[in-house]
Amino acid sequence: MNVVEMKGITKRFPGTVANDNISLAVKKGEIHALLGENGAGKSTLMNILFGLYQPDEGQILINEKPVTITGPTMANKLGIGMVHQHFMLVQPFSVTENIILGDERSQKGFIDYKTAERVIKELSDRYGLQVDPQANISEISVGMQQRVEILKTLYRGADTLIFDEPTAVLTPQEIEELIEIMRNLVKEGKTIIFITHKLKEIMSACDRVTVIRRGKVIKTLDVSETDEKELAALMVGREVSFTVEKKEANPKETILQVKDLVVEGSRGIRAVDSLDLEVKAGEIVGLAGVDGNGQTELIEAITGLRPVKSGSIQLRDRDITHFKPRKVTEAGLGHIPEDRHKRGLILDFTVSENMVLQTYYQSPFSKGWTIHFSEVDKYTKRLIDEFDVRTPDEHTPIRALSGGNQQKAIIAREVDRDPDLLIAAQPTRGLDVGAIEFIHRRLIEQRDRGKAVLLVSLELDEIMKVSDRVAVINGGRIVGWVDPHTVSEEELGLLMAGRSIQEGVNQ
Template identity: 65%
Template sequence: MGAATPVVELKQITKRFPGIVANDAISLQLRKGEIHALLGENGAGKSTLMNIVFGLYQPDEGSIEVNGKPVIIDSPNKAIDLGIGMVHQHFKLVQPFTVTENIILGSEPRKGLNINYKKAAAEVQRLSEQYGLKVNPHAKIHDISVGMQQRVEIVKTLYRGADILIFDEPTAVLTPQEIKELMVIMKKLVAEGKSIILITHKLKEIMEISDTVTIIRRGKVIDSVITSETNPNELAEKMVGRNVTFKVDKKLATPGNNVLEVSKLTAKNKEGISVLNELNLNVRAGEIVGIAGVDGNGQSELIEALTGLRKVDSGSIRLEGKELSNHSPRHISESGVAHIPEDRHKHGLVLDFSVSENIVLESYYKAPYTRRGFLNFDAIKKQAKRLVEAFDVRTPSIETKARSLSGGNQQKAIIAREIDKNPELLIAAQPTRGLDVGAIEFVQKQLIAQRDQGKAVLLISFELDEIINVSDRIAVIYEGQIVGEVLPEETNDRELGLMMAGSTQKRGTVHE
């Protein structure tokens, strides 16, 4: 094989689904030892293309070559035989099993009739050490962090002999620290002769780690560029098809009275461990308060307490002076609280309901959507059409099932529904998670528009840039407490990072 032969070459790959061309004559070359980023908005066709390379879909037209030879990849097993492995965005792990049991599932080493667990565990240990993965072969999946589960997925591909690794949005679920560690792992993989395709829409990561970038927009290749010869603005423009501003445009806040007052809020989890420890927080009318923290410090529990999904042990939650702690979600919603949930599939949408049904999910029992005990479908459709247009939700029709929309459009549907309630308090939990720059810009503008109408907005996000850009005031959460408050214009990533890690250094004592 000549030095110039790509390890994988896609030639004019086309894939159609009813009503849409997901991949339109896409060509791409992956060279040995490089990290090739595949960049595009949600729904641009990135995952479809990689599912073709991994044998989950068949192309309608076009061909694939691996190491210069034409191949037909008609199943994931065939992809694995060809040395291609995929680390999926949603991990495919069996929770009660150990790391080793998960890794060998389906390709167990035998010793006579028995599985040679010892041999497998030793191999897992060896791979873990070779690539700096620090995976414990005997740990149970449900006991390890999300970042560690992802490493198990990486070992799984290596164990099966992959030389070509596809990473699908690998940083979507990681903390800033885990992202740094993953970058180191990916660099180590290519240093050892592996080749990587990285699907992402995070420009910062592309600039930091990739060698080459191919940009896809609406199923077509817009360009392939060498990373060192481009910049984030140029990439964003190619990806979205217009100029994108990274700086959030907003005027200064003019906060009014307290809308939300949380005082001494305490709650325990099922194991009796405190997850909220006398937490105090307030949000005023006409301001966005951002909560910064490393995942797992009480953010989810706080949101659940505020929205009625979790009982609290003591303390109070007041909305405009009215006590809301331990009330039902419907009572809280009707009191003027809207909620963009952190997991849009679990708590935001009923995926098998249509877009129009999801739009009235919280108001179907009220007029005009219900008349004399029956649903009024005309009123429901009219409302859905109005919101789909106003919030630019891209869907074939309002009768389309929510599950077939891209992540960005699912999120827009939720935001449309929640903002249309005209709430006093809008709780936005990870509102831009997994969205591309165009959709992020849209969501952030909606939050600021709510603030400018005099509403109180509580923003919970793991994206520090988002917290600093969008918030008017930042509260840092650590081990179930708010440990400090800072103003975005007076802080930086480093100071916030220290506070998020529990460092109690007070303002003014952190030196660059």
């Protein structure tokens, strides 16, 4: 039986057809993947199913009955819940307050928090979510916040759950835990639609997969009858290489020198603890570590976003330890931030405006108090073409682009400025295999042009393939350097966990 059927769905936006006569059938009790490259129309289709958009054409059937889904409340009543890529949680509120928000149940005129907490605890235990109903959202991990979003849908009685790029912000361990949670949900009779572009996760978690390319359905396959290579080719329309082609590095003079650096975290605790790090021209240094071991604070200190307690940061022959962000940028540093919305973009600005955030006051974009918008637009059009940023035009608000295309816009802006040092923090987070291949090639091109690249990633596979040397960070310190060509993922994992490789061998 099909619990969800979408027939001939078409959705147009100004300048683009996001969904072009798409039909999709999801069976009860399956994990059905919706696979496609960035901007293919996956999220738009699911936003239609959840009632956030109305289709221009087509029909939706739930449990084989035609329905009109006018909004998320109607979707909830039909048993559909959605876990969004960017969480919709109120940070100062507790887990319980967030889950019941908009669905508060009262007793004698007061919100019945005790009953809500008991129900949430029962749901959490039943599906193996391990969420504390009394915890504050601001104090729990990103992975745990996602579980709260899952609980929100279950609390409202969802039988079909839509997961929109659920692993984009998770660590490898959290991804494994999420897949286990999804399996538990299906065992209990739920159905899951899993929007993703990560092929490994489809192969390990899903029953069937529907591939969408440029707004059209290409094919629906049983996962047991396909492989990553076929899925990648269907997704991007060409064969994709899963290896990173690069010649041996030729490192030269030191570009970045960090000495005895101490940086405090948000609670006054040492997040970076007497750290030393060096990156040379003509090499890519990978920084590997479990999330929360000082990577974010280190990047913020180097880029001028967080004050330095002690120690020094040198870029070429300049001490930039206490420089403000603009001065750091002008000194020759490019930064692809790990959080594109918080640090990389101004979402209500157009694509053009975002492309010149660091350079709008320089020639040829500006003269005196006047900005030459024609020059800004000409520059942006070139970057859109060169970096394959999928957007109706350069004047589109950047929030209207898919997450992956927002990321490509940031990378285009930072790489094109040709900095001496490029810090790439989670540069392929939220990108499809074709875009990942493109970004890796760009990072290697920067290296081959004699630039220094510091790659910070939670993806071990990315660190191992792209880096020339790998520094391992644990507890705010560099605890070891390894050669990515000779070290195994297991050995690297031991160092990341704060143990020596020898300890692992002796166990």
